Amino acid sequence: MNSAVALVLLLTMTPAAAPGPKVYYAAPDGRSAACSRPHPCSLEGARDKARQALTEGMDRDIEIRLTGGVYRRSEPLVLDRRDSGPEGHTVTWTAAPGARPSPVEQLERDLARAGSASQSATDGTAVAANAIDGSTVTDSRTTSGQGSWWQVDLGQEVAVGTVELWNDASMTTADVQVLVSRTPDFADATVVQPAGKVLRPSLVTVNAEGRYVRVQRIGTGRIGLSGVAVQEKDGK
Ligand SMILES: [Ca+2]
Numbered sequence: 001m002n003s004a005v006a007l008v009l010l011l012t013m014t015p016a017a018a019p020g021p022k023v024y025y026a027a028p029d030g031r032s033a034a035c036s037r038p039h040p041c042s043l044e045g046a047r048d049k050a051r052q053a054l055t056e057g058m059d060r061d062i063e064i065r066l067t068g069g070v071y072r073r074s075e076p077l078v079l080d081r082r083d084s085g086p087e088g089h090t091v092t093w094t095a096a097p098g099a100r101p102s103p104v105e106q107l108e109r110d111l112a113r114a115g116s117a118s119q120s121a122t123d124g125t126a127v128a129a130n131a132i133d134g135s136t137v138t139d140s141r142t143t144s145g146q147g148s149w150w151q152v153d154l155g156q157e158v159a160v161g162t163v164e165l166w167n168d169a170s171m172t173t174a175d176v177q178v179l180v181s182r183t184p185d186f187a188d189a190t191v192v193q194p195a196g197k198v199l200r201p202s203l204v205t206v207n208a209e210g211r212y213v214r215v216q217r218i219g220t221g222r223i224g225l226s227g228v229a230v231q232e233k234d235g236k
Pocket of ligand 1: 130132140227
């Protein structure tokens, strides 16, 4: 019995090593709630995860590590006093090991954002507008069919330079054509066929006047897109 008591005293008297920082991960395509390296969160997700931990009284430093890639934003990431560390602790946003921070990309104006999206048929809640919401986490998806299509009406005729396609976050889309037309029936459309699968992103050079931009499946299958951006020729 005496030895047990002595052990307890020893443990009590040994000063505890200061715990390392609590680490959360964010990634450009992060959509998990775990914020772990294999299951990263979005930027907002990581912020909210840290905020929740602070609210619950976490008494450690917090490190939010951003994995490499382009974080496309439709609005600023807002941090406020809730995102500060408690007395004596810090909350740090930093590049994940191996990630290389690069200068902020000067994005050209995306004409699709102000457009009106539609598609041949919608798979569940994956509406056409999800491809022009500025987030590559949300997807539009058609059902499988012959010649499935997704399109955006830009509202007015413009000189379309490039069309940027972002693949569905969880489903591959391949064998598509990009059509740009002055008229909604696509009778006079300029047709460009990117090779192979839709990437994240695929840049398709069109250089044609038009108001309607359509992504159409060749043959049978579905079209899933997390983002479509339309840039004016020589636009800024
Ligand atoms: Ca989207």
